[in-house]
Amino acid sequence: MSISVQNLSKHYGEQKALDDVSFEIKKGEIVGFLGPNGAGKSTLMKILTTYLLPDEGVAMVNGFNVLEDEKRVQQSVGYLPEHNPLYDDMYVKEYLRFNADLHSVSKDSINNVIKITGLAPEVHKKIKQLSKGYKQRVGLACALIHDPEVLILDEPTTGLDPNQIMEIRELIRTISTSKTIFLSTHIMQEVEAICDRVIIISKGNIVVDQELDELLNQAEQIVLVEFDYRVDEAFLLQLPHAKKATNTFGFAYEIHFNTTKDMRSFVFDFAHDNQLKIVNLSRKNKNLESLFHEVTENA
Template sequence: MSINVTNITKTYGTQKALNSVSFSIKTGEIVGFLGPNGAGKSTLMKILTTYLPTSEGKASVNGFEVSKDDFKVQKSVGYLPEHNPLYLDMYVREFLHFQAEIYKTSKSEIEKIIERTGLSPEANKKIQQLSKGYRQRVGIASALLHDPEVLILDEPTTGLDPNQLIEIRELIKSIGKEKTVLLSTHIMQEVEAICDRVIIINKGSIVLNKNLAELQSGQQQIVEVEFDYRVETVALQKLPNVTKIENPGGHFIYNIYFSTQKDMRSEVFDFAHDNGLKILQLHQKNTTLEKLFVELTSPQK
């Protein structure tokens, strides 16, 4: 296992930030680490990168225990904190040279990393002149410079515009082909687009740890449709793969639940046509990771 966490507990005074957290991540996995603010995500990431000690429990990265082999852990981990620490008055290439000296990394690796992270057009600029997206690229380049086996990214796409987000997402996906990636984010679409597995933490405890493929195969498809006339639910139940019909408010709007991944909107459209009905609106409302997240981390939980 690249990362192994066993019964980790972290307390600050009387407050328990992490409560007996356990999970493992295999080599080559990209795992999304989700949770509301204050759930304990950053605390766990700091423990895995040796920035914080545990109160109880054990954690290892690449077989090195974080409490005993901190230097070996640091050499095998690339870390991008939530607040990307950069020297704004340094040039991009100058900053990476500085980082290479700290890691005792060959200077020849710098140009490779600049090219891989798409920094070539900006490499001769001062970091303070860069957009947020390019600053994040510099942070990721710095984390990759010593060729770590594990990459830990804390909110790497916060504040990026849609184009920048897509670019960083593609970069992370390419990195994940050869390295283990633990990715903390609040953007559910990001997790669905690039991660193999999702771990959700709430109030210091893990409430979900599943492969995305498993979650998606178990999703229910919901089609919301508004007709121009009232329809008996018994008629809608004749549609294929229907499991439930809802008619909220008793109006002409229906939520139709299907037990299939096939897009059933065309079937609903054909139903309306065959029965002389007009469709005023038609939406697919599949159960999403975002909805699951809300259910598992709502204040009542």
């Protein structure tokens, strides 16, 4: 198991940042770690990288205990924190050489991470001359320079423009072929594009831990329908498998069905049988953003 967290808790004074958190991540998984601001994401990541100590519970990375094997954990983890700390007055290659020396790895590793992260055109520049996107690449190169088995990335695309986000996303996808990746982000499309599994934390508690495909294909759908006049929402609940009907505006409604079966034909027949004229009819599935809002709003 690449990461194992059992009954982990952390307090800041009276505030409980993590409350009896448990989960495991297998080798080779790409796991998206989501949660509102202040939910405990960064705290957990800092514990897994030994920057913080837990108050209770056990955290293991590559079989090493964060309390008992701090050095071994650091050797097996590559960490990109949310606020990427760089020495702006150093040249890119100079900074990578500095980090290679810290990890006691060969100079070959410098050329390797330069190639992986696409830094070759910028290696002779000072870090302060780089764009935000290339600074993130430098941070990723440093996280990779000792060839760790696990990468922990805290908001790796914060502050990037859309093109830079796509570049970093593709870079992470490339790296993921040989690493376990634990990725925190506020960008839901990023998780949908990269991750195999999603863990959502809210108020220090895990509220979702599920494979992404299963989460997005859960047994519920939403049919959008617009009639030619107003009807009562309760009337629409007569439809089979209907669990909720909401008037969104004018004569338009969202009908939630507790089934994966396409219910549009049922809505059409229902309207015909009740002398209702349909102006528009479409279907939408829940996306990760709507699921995130649902589970964290009620947590």
